[in-house]
Amino acid sequence: MASMDDGYIKYSSKRRDGVVPESAQLQALNQTRTALFDLGLIGTYPDGVGYGNLSIRAADDQFVITASATGGIRTLDSTQYCLVETFSVAQNHVQSRGALAASSEAMTHGAIYAANPAVQCVIHVHCRKLFDDWLANNRLATPTDIPYGTPAMARAVSQLAAVQAPLPVLFAMAGHDEGMVAYGADVATTHNLLLNEWQRSQTP
Numbered sequence: 001m002a003s004m005d006d007g008y009i010k011y012s013s014k015r016r017d018g019v020v021p022e023s024a025q026l027q028a029l030n031q032t033r034t035a036l037f038d039l040g041l042i043g044t045y046p047d048g049v050g051y052g053n054l055s056i057r058a059a060d061d062q063f064v065i066t067a068s069a070t071g072g073i074r075t076l077d078s079t080q081y082c083l084v085e086t087f088s089v090a091q092n093h094v095q096s097r098g099a100l101a102a103s104s105e106a107m108t109h110g111a112i113y114a115a116n117p118a119v120q121c122v123i124h125v126h127c128r129k130l131f132d133d134w135l136a137n138n139r140l141a142t143p144t145d146i147p148y149g150t151p152a153m154a155r156a157v158s159q160l161a162a163v164q165a166p167l168p169v170l171f172a173m174a175g176h177d178e179g180m181v182a183y184g185a186d187v188a189t190t191h192n193l194l195l196n197e198w199q200r201s202q203t204p
Contacts, residue, residue, distance in 0.1 A: 018097035041125035044072035067100035115161035148176035
C-alpha cells in the first residue's frame with residue numbers, strides 16, 4: 001500500500017478478512033468514541049480527511065483499533081474495527097485482520113502498547129484549543145519535526161511511553177497539527193483524563 005497524504009495510511013500493510021468479536025471492553029471503547037465524536041474531537045475535516053482513532057489491547061502486543069476512514073461516522077459497529085496482529089516499526093509494516101484496513105495511526109498505538117505492558121487503551125483526537133494551549137505551556141509532546149504515521153513518530157512515542165508514569169498520560173503530537181494522544185490502564189480513566197484536559201482548555 002503506497003504512502004498517502006495526511007490523514008491516510010503511510011505504512012505498508014497486509015490485511016486478512018475476519019471479524020472482531022464483540023466484548024464489554026469494545027462496547028466501552030465504542031461508547032467513548034461516540035462521546036468524543038459528539039464533542040468534535042473525532043470527525044472529518046471539510047476536505048474529507050478523517051481524524052481520530054481509538055484502540056484497546058487484545059493479547060500481548062495485539063490490539064483492536066478503529067478502521068481507516070471511519071472518522072466521519074458517529075457510531076461504529078464491530079466490522080469497523082480491526083485486530084492488529086503484528087506490526088514492525090523497523091519495516092514500517094502492519095498486519096491486521098478485519099473487514100477494513102487499520103487506522104493510519106496503528107503504528108503509533110502499537111508503539112505505546114509495546115513500550116508499556118500496563119497500557120490497555122489508546123485514544124487519539126484532534127483539538128485546536130487543547131493542542132495550542134498544551135504546546136504553549138511546554139507540556140509533554142513529541143518533537144515538532146516528526147510527522148504522524150511514520151516510523152520516526154512510532155519511535156518517539158515508544159521512548160515517551162517507556163518513561164512516563166503513572167497512568168493515564170496525555171501528550172501532544174507536535175508534528176501532527178491538532179493531534180493529542182491519551183493512553184491508560186483502561187478505557188474510562190483514559191477518556192476521563194482527555195475529557196478533563198479538554199474542558200480545562202475550553203475555559204476562557
